[in-house]
Amino acid sequence: MPVTVVNNTKVWQRYDTATRMKIWAGWIIGTAITLVCWQLISNNTRWEFVADASQQLSTFLQRMFPPDWAYAEQLWKPLWDTITIATLGTLLAMSIALPLSFVAARNTTPHPILRYIALLVIVVSRSVNSLIWALILVAITGPGMLAGILAIALRSIGFIGKLAYESIEETSHEPVEAITATGANRLQVLDYAYLPQVLPSFAGISIFRWDINIREATVLGLVGAGGIGLNLNASVDLLRWDRVGMIFVLIFVLVLISETISARVRKAII
Amino acid sequence: MAELVTSPVISRRWRKPPLIRNPWLRWGLLIGALVYLAVAISSVPVDSARIARGLERGARMISGFLQPDFASRWYDIQIGVLESLTMTVVSTVAGVLLSVPVGLGAARNLVPAPIYLVCRSIITISRTFQEVVIAIVFVVMFGFGPLAGVCTLAFATIGFMAKLLAEDIEEIDPAPLEAIRATGAGWLKTVTYAVMPQVSARLVGLSVYRFDINLRESAIVGIVGAGGIGSTLQTTFNRYDYDVAAAILLIIIVLVMTTELISGQIRRRLQ
Numbered sequence: 001m002p003v004t005v006v007n008n009t010k011v012w013q014r015y016d017t018a019t020r021m022k023i024w025a026g027w028i029i030g031t032a033i034t035l036v037c038w039q040l041i042s043n044n045t046r047w048e049f050v051a052d053a054s055q056q057l058s059t060f061l062q063r064m065f066p067p068d069w070a071y072a073e074q075l076w077k078p079l080w081d082t083i084t085i086a087t088l089g090t091l092l093a094m095s096i097a098l099p100l101s102f103v104a105a106r107n108t109t110p111h112p113i114l115r116y117i118a119l120l121v122i123v124v125s126r127s128v129n130s131l132i133w134a135l136i137l138v139a140i141t142g143p144g145m146l147a148g149i150l151a152i153a154l155r156s157i158g159f160i161g162k163l164a165y166e167s168i169e170e171t172s173h174e175p176v177e178a179i180t181a182t183g184a185n186r187l188q189v190l191d192y193a194y195l196p197q198v199l200p201s202f203a204g205i206s207i208f209r210w211d212i213n214i215r216e217a218t219v220l221g222l223v224g225a226g227g228i229g230l231n232l233n234a235s236v237d238l239l240r241w242d243r244v245g246m247i248f249v250l251i252f253v254l255v256l257i258s259e260t261i262s263a264r265v266r267k268a269i270i
Numbered sequence: 271m272a273e274l275v276t277s278p279v280i281s282r283r284w285r286k287p288p289l290i291r292n293p294w295l296r297w298g299l300l301i302g303a304l305v306y307l308a309v310a311i312s313s314v315p316v317d318s319a320r321i322a323r324g325l326e327r328g329a330r331m332i333s334g335f336l337q338p339d340f341a342s343r344w345y346d347i348q349i350g351v352l353e354s355l356t357m358t359v360v361s362t363v364a365g366v367l368l369s370v371p372v373g374l375g376a377a378r379n380l381v382p383a384p385i386y387l388v389c390r391s392i393i394t395i396s397r398t399f400q401e402v403v404i405a406i407v408f409v410v411m412f413g414f415g416p417l418a419g420v421c422t423l424a425f426a427t428i429g430f431m432a433k434l435l436a437e438d439i440e441e442i443d444p445a446p447l448e449a450i451r452a453t454g455a456g457w458l459k460t461v462t463y464a465v466m467p468q469v470s471a472r473l474v475g476l477s478v479y480r481f482d483i484n485l486r487e488s489a490i491v492g493i494v495g496a497g498g499i500g501s502t503l504q505t506t507f508n509r510y511d512y513d514v515a516a517a518i519l520l521i522i523i524v525l526v527m528t529t530e531l532i533s534g535q536i537r538r539r540l541q
Binding site: 030033034037038040041042044045046049050053056057060080081084087088091123124126127128129131132135136139140141142144145146149192196215216218219222223232236244248251252255256259 | 286313316323327331363398399402406407417486490493504510523
């Protein structure tokens with residue numbers, strides 16, 4: 001019982017003894033795991049490099065500011081490429097994810113086996129980071145924007161597909177029954193009963209993913225998949241921190257703008 | 271009378287209402303989108319000869335996936351995976367612990383304006399830059415190795431968790447807040463007894479969710495030298511060891527799927 005008698009006065013506690021023991025055990029195990037992990041990381045760290053971190057940071061900041069404003073002129077094209085990679089990648093992912101999510105949703109799937117295949121596609125797509133997809137694709141298509149677009153698309157199919165099929169499974173059943181009762185075939189039921197219910201959330205999910213993709217597209221260049229990341233990689237390799245600073249400024253502005261657009265549109269749709 | 275019977279026939283045809291009501295906006299957006307698409311697609315260089323050569327590599331990659339080679343680089347893979355996992359654990363714990371004060375500071379109903387602005391700008395910076403960009407900075411500071419990765423993921427966790435936590439806190443039921451304040455409790459006690467009980471369940475759920483994300487990201491920060499399996503993965507690609515790369519990718523996929531299943535279970539139980 002949570003109430004115990006100590007020195008003839010009743011003491012109230014939120015949990016009884018057994019629950020409290022469990023909570024304590026959970027905390028102790030969690031702390032122990034964290035400490036063991038920290039130990040491993042600490043062993044793999046050259047602490048003499050860490051000792052002068054604050055000095056490194058201050059030289060880094062000194063060399064980054066002021067940013068090389070003149071360099072911006074060479075960055076407009078990579079910036080445009082970054083937006084293109086994110087946008088085309090998202091559009092490609094949308095066009096694949098929409099049919100895929102109807103196959104993956106329990107209430108619209110044509111066949112249970114197809115449903116599991118669709119779910120597998122979604123899980124694999126989600127588990128691999130777009131940067132890793134880019135590594136794979138750069139080997140196939142060669143370095144360039146095409147690899148970036150495909151990498152963004154492959155990663156986004158799973159994201160959009162998962163959220164979209166969940167929203168299909170949450171649709172109201174009444175319109176479906178009503179349309180079916182008119183004698184409509186399967187496609188017409190999809191078109192008139194499911195799509196109108198799903199399209200707003202699908203558009204919202206897609207624009208949300210587009211905003212994430214802008215952020216992801218800024219680093220794809222590090223593995224050669226186009227965009228402003230190429231310039232970032234080159235500037236880091238040359239230790240041109242003033243140029244890196246300029247790139248950071250542009251990325252910051254770009255992401256803020258895309259986030260604002262995405263938030264506005266989502267508010268308008270939902 | 272005859273008019274009334276015949277005229278409505280044409281307008282009786284029903285059309286689905288469009289997604290965007292305003293016709294000017296609808297057509298304007300459509301035309302704008304088409305123009306943009308044309309410009310964007312034409313600006314993508316496609317080297318078909320290179321792709322033709324690449325397809326042969328793609329075929330080798332697929333055969334690598336069918337016969338992944340776990341054995342020949344097992345030592346490197348093991349170390350990399352273990353490092354990714356430990357980085358994930360430490361960075362999630364550190365990030366969550368640090369995100370609580372930042373999240374409290376970013377809630378408009380709890381703190382004065384200056385603190386609010388400082389915490390919000392930490393969140394904005396952390397959320398704007400992709401993990402790999404942040405990792406570059408931490409590698410400069412701490413040198414190559416997992417510590418830079420841990421700091422990167424912890425910093426990214428702060429932005430993610432603190433933003434959602436702050437939004438949650440701003441939407442809490444104000445009645446308990448007022449009640450605890452009325453007892454004469456100070457700021458810390460108000461937070462402990464009126465705010466945290468209302469948000470702690472979601473805080474735990476979000477931490478578990480962030481653990482998933484951190485595991486996924488820990489596989490890539492290695493590309494800029496911040497530890498984990500990423501550097502091994504990139505090396506295998508550069509050396510065209512696709513069967514080893516396939517083995518690493520399969521391990522990553524299985525790990526991510528497993529933690530996602532576990533975290534899904536935990537989050538479902540919390541709700």
